[in-house]
Amino acid sequence: MFDKASLYDDAINMSLGEPGFVTPEHIIRAGVDFLTQGKTKYTPNAGIYPFREALAEKLQRVNHIKCGPNNIIVTFGAVEALMLAMITLINPGDEVIVPDPAWPDYVAQVKMAHGIPIGAKVYEKDRFKMTAEIIEPLISPKTKMLIVNSPNNPTGAVLNREELREIAELVKRRKIYVIADEAYERLVYDGEEHVSLGAFDGLEDYILTVNTFSKAYAMTGWRLGYACANKEIVSQMIKLHENNGSCVNEAFQHAGIYALRHGDKDIEFMLGCYDKNRKLIAEGINRLRGFSCIMPKGAFYLFPNITGLSMNSVDAANYILEKTHVVTSPGIAFGEAGEGHIRMSFANDCHSIETALERLEKYFGTK
């Protein structure tokens, strides 16, 4: 879609999975200052100790996860943390339960680790919630791991405490590993609470919590992520990391400490903007003929139902692009259960969203 969009000078790209904001200026300045101070060296593979200390403190205080610096590895974004976790734990032929729809990298990574992805299909009628009830029948003797992503990309679904408690109980009972990808933890709306799966007792040997500075701090290009797990798992991930880039940029690790200490106000500001955009786009889309959507409770994506257009999601995304020059992602890209939907990011500026809605309304008309 991105390539096709380049054919149109006036394309509005709503297919991207990143904040429209540039990283807050004081965080950029901190990164530059650390470079100027000579923080330009290799670091320990796991990441510099003060950063892991700061991350452990944050995980304990905010996420209520019991951990210390030695439970943490600093990675090239959440994406590397996930890949290292999968290579560490998955043996050829192991099954991994992956939400469907989901961020497409999970399936690709499971396959790269020679595992077999098993989709846990969730639908709009259930507000796209991947519950223990949906997961349990998919567990077989070959199941090694489960992936939980709340808030979810692409649906914006947020699991509540009770739903997560049931997943935690299931994981303990069936003794499978679980990766909690909490990349969007700071981006929740309407008073919803982000609850970390790792906060539930007795999961220590099964859970890996993965997180990133990309989404909350608008730091996608810095490639700053981390994982928290038991020491045995982390020590294996560190060995893989040595051979996969060795260490994250030293200055940026220091900037990560700075962002943790001084970035909360920026997150609140950006969240306020996303929230306004969310309401604007959801109202606009629900007015359109052929489209409908539920309100996402987290992340920065709307996942409209386009079955009213009587075409599949790839044709719909192409048709929308051709007729309105608005770029969206076809739902099928996120898994079979994503068919009948498109994904629209509302992390860009509200002016682009208003213009996109005007164009869509002009072409498709209102109900």
Ligand SMILES: Cc1ncc(COP(=O)(O)O)c(C=O)c1O
């Ligand atoms: C659910 C989810 N997890 C992880 C990532 C990767 O983030 P990072 O930039 O930290 O690698 C993304 C990026 O889109 C995502 O949507």
